[in-house]
Amino acid sequence: xxxxxxxxxxxxxxxxxxxxxxxxxxxxxxxxxxxxxxxxxxxxxxxxxxxxxxxxxxxxxxxxxxxxxxxxxxxxxxxxxxxxxxxxxxxxxxxxxxxxxxxxxxxxxxxxxxxxxxxxxxxxxxxxxxxxxxxxxxxxxxxxxxxxxxxxxxxxxxxxxxxxxxxxxxxxxxxxxxxxxxxxxxxxxxxxxxxxxxxxxxxxxxxxxxxxxxxxxxxxxxxxxxxxxxxxxxxxxxxxxxxxxxxxxxxxxxxxxxxxxxxxxxxxxxxxxxxxxxxxxxxxxxxxxxxxxxxxxxxxxxxxxxxxxxxxxxxxxxxxxxxxxxxxxxxxxxxxxxxxxxxxxxxxxxxxxxxxx
Amino acid sequence: xxxxxxxxxxxxxxxxxxxxxxxxxxxxxxxxxxxxxxxxxxxxxxxxxxxxxxxxxxxxxxxxxxxxxxxxxxxxxxxxxxxxxxxxxxxxxxxxxxxxxxxxxxxxxxxxxxxxxxxxxxxxxxxxxxxxxxxxxxxxxxxxxxxxxxxxxxxxxxxxxxxxxxxxxxxxxxxxxxxxxxxxxxxxxxxxxxxxxxxxxxxxxxxxxxxxxxxxxxxxxxxxxxxxxxxxxxxxxxxxxxxxxxxxxxxxxxxxxxxxxxxxxxxxxxxxxxxxxxxxxxxxxxxxxxx
Numbered sequence: 001x002x003x004x005x006x007x008x009x010x011x012x013x014x015x016x017x018x019x020x021x022x023x024x025x026x027x028x029x030x031x032x033x034x035x036x037x038x039x040x041x042x043x044x045x046x047x048x049x050x051x052x053x054x055x056x057x058x059x060x061x062x063x064x065x066x067x068x069x070x071x072x073x074x075x076x077x078x079x080x081x082x083x084x085x086x087x088x089x090x091x092x093x094x095x096x097x098x099x100x101x102x103x104x105x106x107x108x109x110x111x112x113x114x115x116x117x118x119x120x121x122x123x124x125x126x127x128x129x130x131x132x133x134x135x136x137x138x139x140x141x142x143x144x145x146x147x148x149x150x151x152x153x154x155x156x157x158x159x160x161x162x163x164x165x166x167x168x169x170x171x172x173x174x175x176x177x178x179x180x181x182x183x184x185x186x187x188x189x190x191x192x193x194x195x196x197x198x199x200x201x202x203x204x205x206x207x208x209x210x211x212x213x214x215x216x217x218x219x220x221x222x223x224x225x226x227x228x229x230x231x232x233x234x235x236x237x238x239x240x241x242x243x244x245x246x247x248x249x250x251x252x253x254x255x256x257x258x259x260x261x262x263x264x265x266x267x268x269x270x271x272x273x274x275x276x277x278x279x280x281x282x283x284x285x286x287x288x289x290x291x292x293x294x295x296x297x298x299x300x301x302x303x304x305x306x307x308x309x310x311x312x313x314x315x316x317x318x319x320x321x322x323x324x325x326x327x328x329x330x331x332x333x334x335x336x337x338x339x340x341x342x343x344x345x346x347x348x349x350x351x352x353x354x355x356x357x
Numbered sequence: 358x359x360x361x362x363x364x365x366x367x368x369x370x371x372x373x374x375x376x377x378x379x380x381x382x383x384x385x386x387x388x389x390x391x392x393x394x395x396x397x398x399x400x401x402x403x404x405x406x407x408x409x410x411x412x413x414x415x416x417x418x419x420x421x422x423x424x425x426x427x428x429x430x431x432x433x434x435x436x437x438x439x440x441x442x443x444x445x446x447x448x449x450x451x452x453x454x455x456x457x458x459x460x461x462x463x464x465x466x467x468x469x470x471x472x473x474x475x476x477x478x479x480x481x482x483x484x485x486x487x488x489x490x491x492x493x494x495x496x497x498x499x500x501x502x503x504x505x506x507x508x509x510x511x512x513x514x515x516x517x518x519x520x521x522x523x524x525x526x527x528x529x530x531x532x533x534x535x536x537x538x539x540x541x542x543x544x545x546x547x548x549x550x551x552x553x554x555x556x557x558x559x560x561x562x563x564x565x566x567x568x569x570x571x572x573x574x575x576x577x578x579x580x581x582x583x584x585x586x587x588x589x590x591x592x593x594x595x596x597x598x599x600x601x602x603x604x605x606x607x608x609x610x611x612x613x614x615x616x617x618x619x620x621x622x623x624x625x626x627x628x629x630x631x632x633x634x635x636x637x638x639x640x641x642x643x644x645x646x647x648x
Contacts, residue, residue: 129632140632141633314453320446
C-alpha cells in the first residue's frame with residue numbers, strides 16, 4: 001500500500017505536467033495559424049526552460065548562458081537539414097576543413113538528436129568552469145560564455161553567415177513533435193531530479209558546505225546536471241530552427257536570455273512544475289502583450305514598440321520583490337489526495353532554501 | 358607618434374577606469390552587479406542629444422542631472438525593496454531595470470539611432486608636447502582623470518567616503534556603528550550617476566550618435582574591468598579598468614584586422630579564466646566578497 005502511494009506520488013507530478021503540455025499541443029494542433037504558432041513556440045520554451053531548470057533548479061545556481069546551447073542546436077539543425085544545393089550557395093566560402101558541412105544532409109529527427117549531441121559537447125567543454133563556481137561568479141561566467149558564443153557566431157561570417165539570417169531550413173517541427181520532445185524533457189528532468197545524483201545536488205543547493213562535508217562531490221554533480229541541461233536546451237534550439245525555418249544570431253542573445261529568465265523566475269526556479277508553468281504562462285503573457293502593443297485591445301491604434309518589454313520587466317521586478325521563489329516556490333503540482341501522504345519523504349519541500357546562491 | 362598613442366591609450370584607460378568604478382562601487386556597497394549601469398549612461402547620452410544645440414558644458418550638466426535622477430529613481434523603485442536579497446536576485450533585478458529603461462527609451466524618442474553633431478572645438482587638433490593630438494583625446498584624458506581624482510578624494514578624505522568604504526567592507530557592522538543605510542546607498546547611486554554621465558558625455562563625443570542599445574558595451578567594459586581588477590577594492594577595480602582600456606588601445610593598433618572582430622571573444626574567455634583561476638581578481642590581494 002505504502003509503496004503504491006509512493007509510486008503514485010512519484011509519477012503524479014510528471015503526469016500532470018505532461019497533461020498540461022498535451023493541452024497546449026492540442027491547442028497548437030487544432031487552433032488557427034496564429035494560435036498554432038504561439039502554442040508550438042510555447043512548447044519549445046517549455047523544453048528550454050525545463051532544460052535550464054535541470055541545472056538551475058537542482059543546483060540553485062542561476063545560469064545566463066543557456067541560450068548558447070540553444071544556438072548550438074539551432075545551427076546544427078540548419079547545417080544538417082537545409083537542402084544541399086541551397087546550402088552550397090549559402091556557404092560558398094567555407095574554410096577547407098569544414099567543407100564537408102556543405103554536403104551532409106539528414107532527416108529532421110536525426111538533426112534533433114545531433115543538436116542535443118553538439119550542445120552536449122559544448123556543455124562538456126564548459127562544465128569544468130561551472131563545476132568550480134557558485135553564486136554571482138557563476139552568473140557572470142555563464143553570461144561571459146554567452147558573449148563568447150555570440151561574438152563567434154556573429155563574426156565568423158564564412159561559417160555562420162554572421163549577422164545575416166540563416167534561411168531555408170525545412171519545416172520539421174510540428175505541434176506533435178514539440179509535444180513529444182517536451183514530454184520527454186519533463187520525464188528526463190523528473191528522472192534526474194529523483195535520481196541519487198539529483199538528490200545529492202539538491203542537498204548541495206540547500207547547504208553547500210554540509211553537502212561537501214557529507215562527501216558529496218558537488219562539482220561533479222553540477223557538471224553532470226550542466227551537460228544534461230545543455231542537451232535539452234540544444235534540442236529546444238533544434239525545434240526552434242525547425243519551426244521558424246529561418247533565424248538570426250540576434251535571436252540567441254540577451255533578449256532571449258531575459259525572456260527565459262523571466263519564465264523560470266516567474267514560475268519558480270526551484271521547482272520543475274514552476275519551469276513548465278512559468279514557460280507556458282509567460283508565453284501566453286507575451287502573446288497578449290504583443291496584441292496589446294499592436295493595438296488589438298485599444299481600438300486599433302498601435303502603441304509604441306517597447307511597451308510589451310516594459311510590462312514584462314515590471315512583472316519580473318514585482319515577482320522578485322513579492323515572491324522571490326516564483327509562483328510555485330519549492331512546491332510541485334501533485335494529485336490532491338497524494339499530497340499529504342507524499343509529504344513525508346520530502347521534508348525539504350516544507351521550507352524555503354536557506355540560501356539560493 | 359608615440360605621444361599621440363600614449364594620449365589615446367591613457368585616455369581610453371581613464372575612460373574604462375571610470376566605467377569600472379561605477380560598476381565596482383555599487384557592487385562593493387550592496388553586492389549589486391548592476392546591469393542597468395549601461396542605461397544610466399544612456400540617460401546621460403540622451404541628455405547630450407536633447408541639449409545638443411546648447412553650449413557643451415551645459416549639456417554635460419544636464420547629462421549629470423538626468424543620470425543621477427534615473428539612478429536614484431531606479432534605486433528607490435527596484436533595488437530598495439530588494440536590499441536583503443542575494444546577489445543573483447539583485448543581478449536579475451538589474452536585468453529587468455535595464456530592459457525597462459531601454460524600452461522606455463525605445464518607446465519615446467530613440468526607436469532609431471540619432472546622430473549628435475560633433476562639437477566643433479572637439480574636432481580641432483593641437484600641438485601637445487611636440488605631437489599633434491586631437492582635442493577629443495585630450496578631453497577624454499582630462500575629464501576622466503579629473504573624475505578619477507575626484508572619486509579618490511571623495512572616498513579617501515570625506516566622511517561620506519569613509520562611510521561608503523566601511524559599508525563596502527562589512528555592511529552590517531558599519532550600520533551597527535552608525536552608518537545609515539538610507540544615506541550611503543542613495544549616495545552611492547548618486548556618485549554612480551555622476552560617473553556614468555561623464556562617461557556618457559565622452560562616449561557621445563567619440564561615437565557621434567545615441568541609440569537605445571548604446572549602454573551595453575560600456576556596461577560590459579565595466580563588468581570585465583571590475584572582475585579583472587578584483588571587485589572588493591575600488592583601487593583594484595580602477596586599475597583593472599585602466600589596464601583593460603590601455604590593452605584595448607594596444608590590441609586595436611596591433612591585432613591583424615581579421616582578428617579584431619573576435620576581440621570580445623578573447624576578452625570574455627580571459628574573464629572566464631580569471632573567474633576560475635583567481636576569483637578575487639588579478640590585481641587584488643584581499644579575499645573576495647562574493648558569496
